[in-house]
Amino acid sequence: MSLDADALVDRRRMRRKLTFWRVLAVLVAVAGVVAVATALRGRADLGFGGPGSAQIARVSIKGVIRNDQDRVEALERLAKSRAARAVIVHIDSPGGTTAGSEQLHTALRKVAETKPTVVVVDGMAASGGYIAAMAADHIVAQGNSIVGSIGVLFQYPNVADLMKTIGIKLEEVKSSPLKAAPNGFEPTSPEARAAIAALVADSYDWFRGMVKERRGIDGELLARVTDGRVFTGRQGVELKLVDAIGTEETAVAWLAKQKGIDPKLPVRDWKLEARLGDLSFLHLGSTALAEAVGLGPLARALVGTGTIQSFERLSLDGLLALWHPAASD
Structure with missing residues (x-):
């Protein structure tokens, strides 16, 4: 009975060693290919x-x-x-x-x-x-x-109504009304919407100018x-x-x-x-x-x-x- 137990322990030990060497071989192979790719990258x-x-x-x-x-x-x-x-x-x-x-x-x-x-x-x-x-x-x-x-386009989700429904309110202190606006946690103010619209318009004009040229x-x-x-x-x-x-x-x-x-x-x-x-x-x-x-x-x-x-x-x-x-x- 003890011989069977010793054989089982030896077998498990061999499996662990085999797994270790397999992992090591894979790591060495990957490292070798990475080294070759890095050397070729500068060519x-x-x-x-x-x-x-x-x-x-x-x-x-x-x-x-x-x-x-x-x-x-x-x-x-x-x-x-x-x-x-x-x-x-x-x-x-x-x-x-x-x-x-x-x-x-x-x-x-x-x-x-x-x-x-x-x-x-x-x-x-x-x-x-x-x-x-x-x-x-x-x-x-x-x-x-x-x-x-x-x-x-400029897209952002607005979850203000959802937050109101589940009773969550975001408190914040910021340096000016347009800082981090729009934030999606409160209704977008006319001023914030106008600022974003100006941003979009400027990029759109650039895009149209590129098409024209x-x-x-x-x-x-x-x-x-x-x-x-x-x-x-x-x-x-x-x-x-x-x-x-x-x-x-x-x-x-x-x-x-x-x-x-x-x-x-x-x-x-x-x-x-x-x-x-x-x-x-x-x-x-x-x-x-x-x-x-x-x-x-x-x-x-x-x-x-x-x-x-x-x-x-x-x-x-x-x-x-x-x-x-x-x-x-």
Whole structure:
């Protein structure tokens, strides 16, 4: 009987050792890949077939746009790359914060000033997504892509009536009536509403001015395309928001005809997401690590679902250049 007990203890001890070494192996592997990725990050030709190899860079802008300094730095490297002869920017975005969209537009303009740049609208380039698209000198969209939604909004929930119903009152002392206004815990005063309206109007004028300058639209047509509505790619061509209907092949043909770029050059992805937390190998490594310690189902659930992304819009602060019809249009 004692021999059986000793064997059971030895077996458990071996299992613990095996788990330890598995976890250690995963950690070493992930650390090694992180080290390699970090070393490659500083290379000007990251994402290409090799230094000095002529190519067309493909940049992808997807999802909600926020301020992103890593993306700006990646675009700065692209602007200086000797390998990239031209740039094709794929956009599929409903927009995001006005400041983030402005930052992205500025970074893309720096690229366009050094290399022929064309935008391809995949699903949509609405609101802030269209701000980004205007950085290029040529915009291609599919016939049923969505473009436009030229406008700015400022949203905030107001729970004043709810607080009154449940008997909660917010007490505050502030330096002036417009400090931290509106706050959502009390009815918005006319003065606060006027201040926010002036803020929105100023950003809207900036947005309209960009459309006028970059797309050469003025007068009644400018008023029509900047009233906040969205358009299909086909409508966008008629309204001068889009230059041509097509896909990446159309963009390559334009680069060849108008900019003298060799159409046989390979099109290579230029990675904008340089943050280590966004790299897929870390997701895989984390999942493998969790598997080793018995938490595989939880890791797969976190990596495989869009739970985190579902909260994206809730974390956007300030002025928005964002198209989301379920809430506003």
